[in-house]
Amino acid sequence: MMNTWALSALWVGLALAATLLAIWFKISTALSEIVVGTVAQLVIGAFLAPGGLLGNTQWIAFLAGTGAIVLTFLAGAELDPVIFKTKWREASVIGLAGFFGPFFGCAAIAHYVLHWAMMPSWLCGVALSTTSVAVVYAVMLELGFNVTEYGKSILAACFINDLGTVIALGLIFSPFTFKTLIFVVVSIAVFAALPFLTPWFFRKYGGRVSELEAKYILFFLFAMGGLALWAGSEAVLPAYMIGMVLAGTVGKDHSLIRRLRTLTFGLLTPFYFIRAGSFVSVPAIVAAPLTLLVLFLAKSTFKAAVVYPAVRLHRYEGNSGAYYTLMMSTGLTFGTISALFGLNHQIITQAQYSYLVGTVIASAVIPTIIANSFFLPRHLLPHAQTSKKTEQSVQRPVAAEES
Amino acid sequence: MGSAVFVGFQKILVAFDASPHAERALDVALSMAADMNAKLFVVAVIRPPEPAESAEFNAVLEDGRERFERSFAPVRERAKLKGIELETEIAVGHPAEQIIHKADTIQASLIVMGKRSHTILHRWMLGSNSERVLKYASCPVMIVH
Numbered sequence: 001m002m003n004t005w006a007l008s009a010l011w012v013g014l015a016l017a018a019t020l021l022a023i024w025f026k027i028s029t030a031l032s033e034i035v036v037g038t039v040a041q042l043v044i045g046a047f048l049a050p051g052g053l054l055g056n057t058q059w060i061a062f063l064a065g066t067g068a069i070v071l072t073f074l075a076g077a078e079l080d081p082v083i084f085k086t087k088w089r090e091a092s093v094i095g096l097a098g099f100f101g102p103f104f105g106c107a108a109i110a111h112y113v114l115h116w117a118m119m120p121s122w123l124c125g126v127a128l129s130t131t132s133v134a135v136v137y138a139v140m141l142e143l144g145f146n147v148t149e150y151g152k153s154i155l156a157a158c159f160i161n162d163l164g165t166v167i168a169l170g171l172i173f174s175p176f177t178f179k180t181l182i183f184v185v186v187s188i189a190v191f192a193a194l195p196f197l198t199p200w201f202f203r204k205y206g207g208r209v210s211e212l213e214a215k216y217i218l219f220f221l222f223a224m225g226g227l228a229l230w231a232g233s234e235a236v237l238p239a240y241m242i243g244m245v246l247a248g249t250v251g252k253d254h255s256l257i258r259r260l261r262t263l264t265f266g267l268l269t270p271f272y273f274i275r276a277g278s279f280v281s282v283p284a285i286v287a288a289p290l291t292l293l294v295l296f297l298a299k300s301t302f303k304a305a306v307v308y309p310a311v312r313l314h315r316y317e318g319n320s321g322a323y324y325t326l327m328m329s330t331g332l333t334f335g336t337i338s339a340l341f342g343l344n345h346q347i348i349t350q351a352q353y354s355y356l357v358g359t360v361i362a363s364a365v366i367p368t369i370i371a372n373s374f375f376l377p378r379h380l381l382p383h384a385q386t387s388k389k390t391e392q393s394v395q396r397p398v399a400a401e402e403s
Numbered sequence: 404m405g406s407a408v409f410v411g412f413q414k415i416l417v418a419f420d421a422s423p424h425a426e427r428a429l430d431v432a433l434s435m436a437a438d439m440n441a442k443l444f445v446v447a448v449i450r451p452p453e454p455a456e457s458a459e460f461n462a463v464l465e466d467g468r469e470r471f472e473r474s475f476a477p478v479r480e481r482a483k484l485k486g487i488e489l490e491t492e493i494a495v496g497h498p499a500e501q502i503i504h505k506a507d508t509i510q511a512s513l514i515v516m517g518k519r520s521h522t523i524l525h526r527w528m529l530g531s532n533s534e535r536v537l538k539y540a541s542c543p544v545m546i547v548h
Contacts, residue, residue, distance in 0.1 A: 028452035028459055074458040134455035141451075141464075141495035254465070261462050332456055364454035 007054060014040050014053075015270030029265065030273050030332045034361065037277025055278040064275040065235070067268030068337050069221050072166070072236040074260060075133070075333060076243020077251035079159050083152045090153045095160025097310035098303060103129040103168065105302025106295065113298075114291060120348045122172055127338035127356045128299040130165045132331035132364065133158040163240065165334050169341060170228065170237030183231035187238055190224060191245045199249045213256050214263065217242075236337055276336040276357065279343060284351035285358050295359040296366075335360030411439035412543075416511040418502045418536070419447045421474040424517025428547040429478065432515040437485040441512075445478060445491045446505045447471040448498040468493055499535035506542055514544045 002010070014036050022032040037053070045052030054060065084091065107125030110116040116124065137155060174180050198216070206213050220242055225235030243251070250256060285292060339356040342348040348356070417432040419425045429445070436443040449467035451460050475491045482489035494501040506514050518533045537544050 022452065026450060026453060028454055028456050030456045030459065031454060071458055078457055078461060132454060132456065134451075134457040134460035137457075138451040138453075138455040138460060138495070258462075258465070261458060264458065265462070332454065333458075 002049070002054070004059070007057065007060075011053070011060065011271060011274060014274055018270065018274070028332070030269065031361065031365065033270055033273035034277035034280075034332070034336065034357070037274035038280040038282060039277075040274070041278035041280075042282050053274070053278045055275045060271055060275060063268055063271040065272075067264065067270075067272030068333075068340075069225055069235050069239045070218075070260065070264045071269055071272065071333055072239040072337070073217070073221055073243040074257070074264065075162070076240040077247050077257065078133070079244050079247040079251070080152075080155070081248040084156050084159065087153045087156045091156030091160050093313065094153065094157035094307060094310045096164060097306040098131055098157060098161040099129045099164030099168075101129075101306030102299050102302040103164070105305075106298045109294060109298040113294060116352065119173070120342070120352050123338065123342040123347050124295070124352070124356060126165055126168045126172065127335050127342070128295065128359060128363075129161070129168070130331040130334040130338070130360075131158045131161040131303075132333075133162065134331075159244070162331065162334055163244070165338065166234075166237050166240045169338050170233045173232075173234075173341075173345065173347060175232045177232070179231040180233070183227050183233060186227060187224065187241065190220070190238075191241050194220065194242060195245050195249060198246055202250075202253075211259065213250075213253075214259060217246075217250070217260070234341055236334075236341075273332075273336070276340055279340070279350060279353055280357050281350050281354040284354045288351075288355075291355045292358045292362065295355055296362050299359060299363050332360060332364055335364075412441050412513040413439070414444065414509055414511045414513075415439075415441045416444045416446060416502070416506050416509065416514045418498070418514065418516035418532075419445045419471075419474070419478075420498070420517075421447070421470065422517065424547070426517075428515050428517040428545075431545070431547050433481060433485060433487065435513075435515070436482075436487045442488045442490070443482060444505065444509055444511065445475065445489065446502060447474070447491075447493050448501045449493060449495045450498055451495060464495065467495075499532045499539070502532070502536050503539050503541075506540060511542050514540055514542060516544070516546060518546045518548050 015033065018032040018036040019029055021027070021036065022029040025032075037055075041052040041055070055064075103125040105125075106128040107121045110124040111118065111121035133155065201216060202213055221235075221239050224238035224242065228235050228238055336357055339348070339353050339360065342356070343350065343353040412435065415432050415436050417425075417429050419429060432443060435441065447467075449464060449471070451463055471493045478491070479489060492505065494505065502514065502516070505511070514536060516533055516536060518531075533544075533546050537546070
């Protein structure tokens with residue numbers, strides 16, 4: 001049995017290796033950490049120690065769980081309330097379509113095609129219903145469309161989509177007892193009070209070396225997470241909601257958000273993503289790769305089938321084809337959180353967990369690989385037919401003709 | 404019809420990533436801009452991690468913007484001393500694509516960029532930005548070694 005510090009060194013060493021890989025290959029640290037976790041578990045489990053990375057050790061589970069909660073809070077805090085207020089109608093239609101399409105579609109495919117039981121099928125629907133806001137935002141910035149009305153709608157729609165995922169995760173598997181009612185009532189009261197209480201509290205006591213703000217936020221995240229677990233729900237649900245309700249206040253405090261990010265990326269999320277990766281069973285995926293393919297196709301098809309009509313409904317044409325496809329990618333954070341929730345609560349087996357995480361990674365990575373491998377200079381495409389003429393004219397951009 | 408006379412580059416675009424290679428490219432571009440009385444455009448590109456995850460993505464954006472803004476300060480000083488008209492921009496996206504896009508937008512007459520040495524694996528996985536710019540740019544490109 002490895003002692004605590006040796007185990008810590010192993011995990012932080014893996015996090016360091018994952019970060020280096022992310023830097024070298026320009027990929028997200030989250031993805032790198034999941035892959036490193038999977039490979040390390042496989043190698044260490046096979047050759048060095050039967051328990052592998054010991055991902056179920058209590059303190060590792062605590063750090064990983066805190067990572068998921070704070071990461072979810074930060075994701076919620078990035079909502080732009082101004083955009084949301086002006087675009088909530090369209091955002092709701094497109095976002096809910098983006099959630100319900102793959103949610104019901106993937107659940108049906110898991111149940112009727114893959115013959116999964118009812119609860120694992122619902123969890124499959126939840127895990128594959130997510131959308132990564134950041135992917136959408138990244139591409140919008142890349143194309144320079146982040147300020148257009150359409151871009152703003154899609155961004156807000158992604159938040160609604162992910163909100164659907166978080167609510168579904170928090171409530172579908174909840175037993176709906178008296179505890180659930182208490183959780184809902186207390187949550188509503190806390191979400192309503194925090195936007196007023198927090199700025200006042202920070203103004204009065206904040207700005208000190210003792211990091212009162214971080215402790216205050218962690219207190220509410222843990223307290224509401226504890227209440228959620230007591231009620232049989234999931235801790236990320238209140239975390240996302242707290243992030244959203246504080247987006248207009250705490251979310252605008254860049255210094256605080258930055259300090260929380262340091263804590264999150266420096267210590268917490270490596271444990272979360274490496275742990276999520278360590279539970280992936282490579283043999284299970286190798287044994288049934290078609291399952292992964294079916295889930296990937298189901299996710300992409302159902303997302304496209306519902307988001308596209310919803311987008312057209314709002315009379316967005318022209319660039320709409322390019323935009324709506326941005327919502328096809330699955331968010332690594334919410335996708336893995338949902339799958340891990342299922343595994344921890346024994347709703348799904350390790351093999352099913354592996355297929356879900358594999359699909360989440362595939363749907364996040366494949367569009368990226370295609371885009372990079374077949375590098376398309378998008379900005380040049382409209383000029384493709386006139387490229388020869390352009391080339392000729394720029395040969396002598398500043399040439400003066402002698403008469 | 405008479406023959407064309409090259410009067411110099413009027414708009415020089417420098418791709419800048421604050422690396423030593425980019426600094427060398429910037430030195431060359433500053434000299435050329437001063438000699439030819441050209442306007443200098445400096446573009447720095449923040450490349451988001453892929454696939455982007457929201458919290459990490461925003462952290463990368465903020466960090467990149469601050470880093471490049473700091474790097475631009477001495478560039479502005481040097482341009483001012485040489486009497487060069489300068490415009491800086493921080494773009495987000497694929498570096499080669501954004502450089503080409505900026506060059507097209509401003510109708511650059513020359514792109515100047517540094518060349519980084521990459522491993523074979525890196526080139527195979529990610530390609531080289533300078534090679535991509537050379538391939539797709541619609542104006543002359545100068546690669547500074």
